[in-house]
Amino acid sequence: MAKKPQTHTDQALVQLSLENADHFAALVDRYEKKLFRYIRRLSGLDEQSIEDILQESFIKIYTHLNNFDTDLKFSTWAYRITHNETVNYLRKNKRVITLPLETDDEETGRLIDVLKSEIDLEEEAKHKELVDRIHKAIHMLPKNYREVLILRYIEDLDYQEISDILKMPMGTVATTLNRAKKKFKQIAEKNHFFSE
Amino acid sequence: MKLSDKILEKIKKENVTPKPRWYFVLMHFLLGMAVFISMVVGSLAVAIVIRNFNLTDWELAHQITGGRIKSVVVVLPYLWLAFIGLVILIADRLFIHTKKGHRVKPWIIAMGTILGSIVLGTGFYYSKLDQPIENILREHVQIYKEWEIKKHEIFASPDHGVLAGKIIKIDPKNEWLIVDFKGKEWFINIQNAELKFKGEPELYMMVGIMGEKIDDSHFEAHHIRLWKKTFLLPPMPLNGELMPPPPAF
Secondary structure, eight states, X not given: OOOOGGGSOHHHHHHHHHHOGGGHHHHHHHHHHHHHHHHHHHHOOOHHHHHHHHHHHHHHHHHTGXXXXXXXXXXXXXXXXXXXXXXXXXXXXXXXXXXXXXXXXXXXXXXXXXXXXXXXXXXXXXXXXXXXXXXXXXXXXXXXXXXXXXXXXXXXXXXHHHHHHHTOOXXXXXXXXXXXXXXXXXXXXXXXXXXX | OOHHHHHHHHHHXXXXXXXXXXXXXXXHHHHHHHHHHHHHHHHHHHHHHHHHHHHSOHHHHHHHHSSHHHHHHHHOOHHHHHHHHHHHHHHHXXXXXXXXXXXXXHHHHHHHHHHHHHHHXXXXXXXXXXXXXXXXXXXXXXXXXXXXXXXXXXXXXXXXXXXXXXEEEEETTTEEEEEETTSOEEEEEOTTOEEOSSSOOOTTOEEEEEEEEOSSSEEEEEEEEEOOSOOOOOOOEETTEEOOOOOOO
């Protein structure tokens, strides 16, 4: 009996998609939400724009399936394409980033945990409000800082994956991340995001 | 409607297909070739710089400028150095876009391209691969020709005790007539001069002279050496006649 598409590995699905486009649906289903959230965090755009970018990203992934480097994880490659599509979209449309209305408590929580040791958080601070503030602080960061911070602490990717997505050496990722954290702290302190 | 359904519908409706594997293989090959070509071009430029340095008469340069560092600053082939810098930068940028290029630290790429260019350039220098390129530039590219003339004009500096140019007349009474790199004619008294080259002086020989300016058309030579650098002095009218092209050194 043939395996269900959902049980195939990413690499197997890539091969199957090259033979039959229908199998590509399984890859889309698998990464749709993750990439949607990534675009939203990176761009702060409205839902319709995010969907447009996501659709274009998946079409590009499909047309470039033969260029998929099996040394990379499929997710890393998909993130890279989506990242580039988002950046291109923002460049073309010269859109001002708007703050995302939705927040994701669970995943942003990881960033809070990481930064907790560096920022004097009041334990009783309302979590939802804190998450909003973190998003605000992230979106006040320069683009390159925002990218690494989101990829590392919200998408929970390792340095090698970030290096492959942003096409920069791991050392540069580490340096940028350190600077991003410092800048994030500065912004947070200056705006009293965590001191109330 | 699910996103995957929308995407599949678009793929089928617009007949979107994955680009063939050979297309990407070709793209990666072209990128690799571009890196390689940049390296080769940069290395040829390095070979030209080495040749320029090697053929420069540093003693004359030193005499004109009054210092070793100053002479290097004056003689440096800035155009080529800028070109090498640009080509190395291009090779760097292209390399980053290769499959795993981004994983290499920028300074390692930079050092690699610089060292690679120096090693390859030294090889080109010894195999004289750079010479035809520079000759073509000298003969056919006006800007390059003018730049070369400007560089040589530095050595027409009688006030600093240096004259370089071509012998156009040899007088048996120990006097030569030379035309310097600025096209001015000089009578050179060689009575007390030391010839620092083997063989007899010949017409159209290019020489570098250290000595003393006597007046606006006379110069007393102390040391005379062969001018090692190739310099295609344009044919100049001489006593109403057109000089034959100079022999290549």
